[in-house]
Amino acid sequence: MSLTTASTPVLNDPRNRPAGEFAVSCKNVKKTYSTGGTKVYALRGVDLSVPVGELMMLVGPSGCGKTTLISVVAGILDRDEDPEDGGECIVFGQDFSKMSASQKTRFRGQTVGFVFQQFNLLPALTAAQNVAVPLLINGVPRSVAFKKATELLGRVGLGDRATSLPKNLSGGQQQRVAIARALVHDPKLIVCDEPTSALDHQTGHVVMSLLKDVAMGEGRTLVIVTHDARIFGFADRIATMDDGRIVKTIVGREAIAAEGTH
């Protein structure tokens, strides 16, 4: 991982790696919002590189730009709405700025998995049907999609809840369904927004262990936005953001130490 604005020395500095090994490579990313005639500078020139296979956490106070950055990295936020927006963001060799909206949509569908803070499961679909959605989006036949979704639910420990509706699942179970949904189409990058904030400490740990084991075990890259210091220990690296910039990065063992202080 490389955070060029970081002041802390990092181990295994990804800046020394060949460019092809980076899952995410953002340079001088700027993003502004206009609210009621006032400009808000959400990202003030962020440089961020995440090597393939790394679990990186983005932390920082509310409004510091974490969610905006993860949205840019996931390709769900246009960066060129304002003349001051700019920079470059390359994900697995694809430059978002050179892709059309439909290309970005297709790229997201195939390459990115999402885990949301509020799970965002479709309430009318069963757990298995929810998990199958990314496959259906990619045109996989329904029967194949449901079969694979059911298998994956088994891997996250919910094999017996495949036909349950989200309203009948606990928060932890819903997040495990969401994780299965994020993994079902074998994406290379998984972005998670506060995946444990709606869960208690123990369930949060279970969910993170699951993410780390199931997702990372297959060589995927994870970028997680979180406030939850209790899960810092799962990170390979942690980038701290403030006022639209990355102000500090620490590596995994420092993160574990940081977790201990919380």
Place this chain on the structure above:
Amino acid sequence: MNFVALRMLMGDKAKYLGIIFGITFASLLMTQQLAIFVGLMCRTFGFVTDTPQADVWVMDPKVQFIDDLKPLQDTMLYRVRGVEGVDWALPLYKGLLKARLDNGSFQTCNVIGVDDATLIGGPPEMVPGQGSIADLRRADSVIVDETGANGKLARPAPVDPVTGKPSGPSIPLQVGDYLELNDHRAVVVGICRVSRTFQSQPVIYTTYNRAIVFAPRERRLMTFVLVKAKPGIDTADLCGRIQKATGLAAYKARDFSVLTYTYFMKYTGIPINFGIAVALGFIVGTVIAGQTFYNFTLDNLKQFGALKAMGTSNWRLLGMIVLQAVVVGLIGYGLGVGLASLFGLLSGRSELAFRLVWQIPAATAVAVTVICVIASLLSIWKVMRLEPAIVFKG
């Protein structure tokens, strides 16, 4: 993804039923009101369709519709018969006469006098076992329509001496009963079924010569001349020849029907009143369905955002919304038209005018399509503009 769209739609049962209710209501109201409107309009020229033997109707040129009675001189009958291409021409009397009822009150009736020899122009259908058209050849005979016999011409039940009120329901007029038409005695020899008249007056058939006896004395009494064209003669040409030769108006049966309902369309407030009801059905249906469908979309905005983030294209989302609109549209339309048909079926023998011609469900289908398009456009607009990053907002 169609599967997902349908599950999303039907998952929220309250809104799903709300949208269907809106479309069903609109569909029902539009179909029912249009069917009643068409039924009423058909009543205006029911007498023409009940007299299918005539190809051409000849009348005073100033006649504007079928009940606009402007009698002709009897001699006009012979002039019409003299026109080339006429196979036969027969007189027809149509007038409003007062019938005196047993209780002393009067009831205005539509009296039809048909040709004495051929009885052409007579009732289209007799009630089984209630006489025949040929019975009109008996002295003082009349045939009364079933609705009139059971309703406005029915005899009141005897008065109960204790309560001073009728002791039971009215007694229908029957074969063998007597009527008093303009101070003339008439004997009921049959009960017939006819198309309802616009004013819902009882219809009484008799022969032409007897009808002009019943009618008040006037110099001119023949209302129409019914004409049959010779085989191979074009009726439109024949109408032109009759007009030229006699100076009278001559219409093909269909054109006379058109003339009649056009008059009602033009000079009565009926189309406006029904038009308002239909428009209200359309507007209320659009508002209910549109608002509920839009609310449904708003409630599912995060889900749509999540689908968009996960790689669902705008076109796919548009297709999902269109599918949802089509499904609720079809169900609502089917229920609405079905209920309207049921309503028509149940009111078949009542006073209510209800005629469901194929053009009405077709027009309702177009209106329901417009409702669904309007309802879904709001949702499509919202979802198309939706930033998928909404999923990361708490």
